[in-house]
Amino acid sequence: MMAHKGEHSGQCSFLTAAIVICGMLATFHSETKAAAIPAPGLEFRHHNNEEIPQILASVHARCPNITRIYTLSERSVRGLPLYVIEFSTTPGYHQLYHPEFKYIANMHGNEVLGRELLLHLANYLCEHFLAGDHDIQKLIKLTRIHLMPSMNPDGWQLSTDTDRNDYLVGRANNNSVDLNRNFPDLDRIMFSNEEAHVNHNNHLLEQVDRLKEPIQPETKAVMRLIMQVPFVLSANLHGGDLVANYPYDASRSGAMTEYTESPDDQTFRHLAMTYATHHKNMANPKRSGCGDDGYNFGKQGGITNGAAWYSVQGGMQDFNYLSSNDFEITLELGCDKYPLASALQEEWENNKKALIQYMWQAHIGVKGHVRDAVTGQPLPNTIIHVKNVTAGRNDDILHDVTSVHDGDYWRLLTPGQYIVTAYRDGYQPLSHRVRVYDRPHMEAQRVDFHLQPLLQLMQSANSDSKSDSEYEETYDETMRNNIVNKLQKKWLFNKYKESISTN
Template identity: 60%
Template sequence: MRIVWAVTCVLWAALPAQTAVVPTKSSEAEFEWKHHNNQELEQVLKEVAERCHDVARLYALNKPSVRNVPLWTLELSDNPGQHELLEPEFKYVANMHGNEVMGRELVLGLAHHLCQAWRAGDPHVRKLLSITRIHLLPSMNPDGWQLASDTGGRDYLKGRANNNSVDLNRDFPDLDRIMYSNEARHVQHNNHLMDQLRGLDHQPQPETWAVMKWIMGTPFVLSANLHGGDLVANYPYDASRSGAAQEYAYSPDDSTFRHLAQVYASRHPRMSDPHRPPCTPGDYTFGPDGGVTNGAAWYSVRGGMQDFNYLSSNDLEVTLEVGCDKYPPASSLQQEWLDNKEALMEYMWQTHLGVKGVVRDSLTGQGIPNTLIHVKNITRINDTHVRDEDINHDVTSVHNGDYWRLLVPGDYEVTATAEGYLPLTHTITVTNPPHQEALRRDFDLAPLPDDSMLRQVTGEDEGGEVYDTYPRGQEPNLYELPLEDDLLGRLRDMDRMPY
């Protein structure tokens, strides 16, 4: 679905803006490893934003929690507050389940570390922040955190959900069902699926809406969602194809996702240890598997944030289970930081895998947003065989035509296709040297001749059918969003927008 830019701008303007914050003055005190309450979390982020005001910006997502707690987010970049051409965007989200609290403290500690390292002139952090725009959301569920903390932080479920008793990681639109239906009908449409969604069977929670709008409105390339209760890096798909409780669900980017998960697990001292015991006696331990798992192979989840990112936007996301204890004692947090620090840092560098570039009009030099970037793997397997395999998950260019496509090393054909232009294909070799920017390959597209445009014949509608998110065989009354707050329609219209 093509979106008229002028209409998109109107829709975007109609959405509530993210709230910028003027940080408070702070001291140079070292980070205190403790369980920060919601007020202390805000204060830590404000102090970091003040200390590193040249590279940090604090803002809140456009909706607060049910109990009206802002979803504070810290941006770190050498030019905070705006997207820069060819600079990829990254996010960490933690504390989605309110009683899984270690990720919340790790993300706060990471914010402090990045600021201090920038100020100290650390060359690796300086380079990372100069070529990456990083967003840190320490708590997506501050209300659940409050309940878990008020009740002692020892219950396995209490505080997991938000204040309306909804599990936020089951609350996103079920785009997996649309994607699997497309597969069954041999429709090669596996990306930006919000344009096929016409209604919902429930009203997503305010925290979910806020993150949905954030995902659709920011050109994220890579992200991770930090959970607790196990020690494993989990990658898409989270939902099984057949509906089975456990079933490996391959995505078109399976090799890239496995690489991303392995980057984190291999840099954690215990996650990939083949000899470590399971978190719960009798449970499975992922150490012999390198500390990684496919989501649906572990257990199938519908309506999760991980798959929503992949199927609604350009973002590849994995879920990190960072510790066996959901609510560990404060005395263990500093050691947990030391165990996770290298993995957290190295994972962010993966934002620069593969290829990036700018798609331009060859006559005017203007960037072309919403260009489809399709990739075929042509890596040679041996002397006589080439893989010759389409990766059926396209990304789109954004803003002024810039795009990013995460890929593992190999040989690829990359094709740019935009409405009104002749498609163009480049052959590239991806090597991914560590801590370097992605290979750059620009596309200068020639406009279609006038007579060709008049004689264009559209083939099968790539958008496929539209769906409601009710389970198969059930016909609930669709929740109709009020006209004045039709976020679903606006989010759908932002699909494939140039952000």
């Protein structure tokens, strides 16, 4: 099996702060760089590391009201900044009910098509917003979009300076580490929780107790980004095959190839199919496969489960899903990792519609806010649990999301009927039965929660059948559980710091 698979600060948890979080994202000032490259009519050629900030600066100069350029908290091993351009009607700020989206390319330095596609996508979004394209204007008004053209500029430079056709040269960073194997292995924790019947299926970074190798600066920078910004949907862009790959990337049993579905398998298949079917060739069952006698993934709709293809530990795709609220897939964009410049315009046309359509998927399912029913205050970190009751089903989706900074949340779902429940310590859970519809290019439907504090319920329960002592027992049990959870987290935090110090 081939190995080519590829700021508004949030609530910083105690463990994530120990590794990566609460670092600041730096705003980029174009005046400190060379003159911007004129972006209208951006050439279809390979742009070097110095040209990336120049192109982004040109886009920002033309669309200053809807863009912001920033660099991540860490530089590459060789000291190069990692640039991101953001599109939003309020650049630099998270907006209530506006989902956050990201594309990251060039994670493997010798897989370069995604890098050029994101430069052209940035240019396209700006041009079409200014030209009055209703669909693009609506997308940017409803979504905060982050585009990172290169996560591994050092690998790109090595590949470009040596042999662009070599399958491995430039793949890793300048410490010879494959960045798509360098994230904490949260799949191992998730599968262990499943075996032990532990009902903890999200935001698993706090449970990390060891690392197989030191976290690289490029990895650390992206981890900080993931933890700081409440992303809802994302994709990472690779090369070497033509397929949309979805979680899980690692197999449950440890087998090299084994279909390993996530609790959101239905939604992930939809997301992968969205990209594949809007790409000009990805879902074509009659196209050629990659390599000698290569398999054509078009025969299965242009998509694959990651572990069914081959198992990967420490990948960025599964890390997003298991460490945050973000649903991420991996896009393999073509057989040639380093295509000729003459092929880039055709590849842009092949991918343009799919890139736009996939961003719109950040609006499927439901969204809303969670607030205290008495005070009206937002309630961040509230668990949002979903049960699928479509057509007589009664299946809990065993992957929860949480509300974020200002109490808002998003839950990606495909059309059907669901029971959505909000849980938070110290509050009475609340459920809503909802029907999710297929509404292309529309906002997700609103489902809000106003949770009653348990203490308030106890104080107003004079007419209830329970005695005061029973309410006191319920309240005491809740408080005891909170204390136990905090002690467990403190222990895990200390164990994790010990493991970090040994790496």
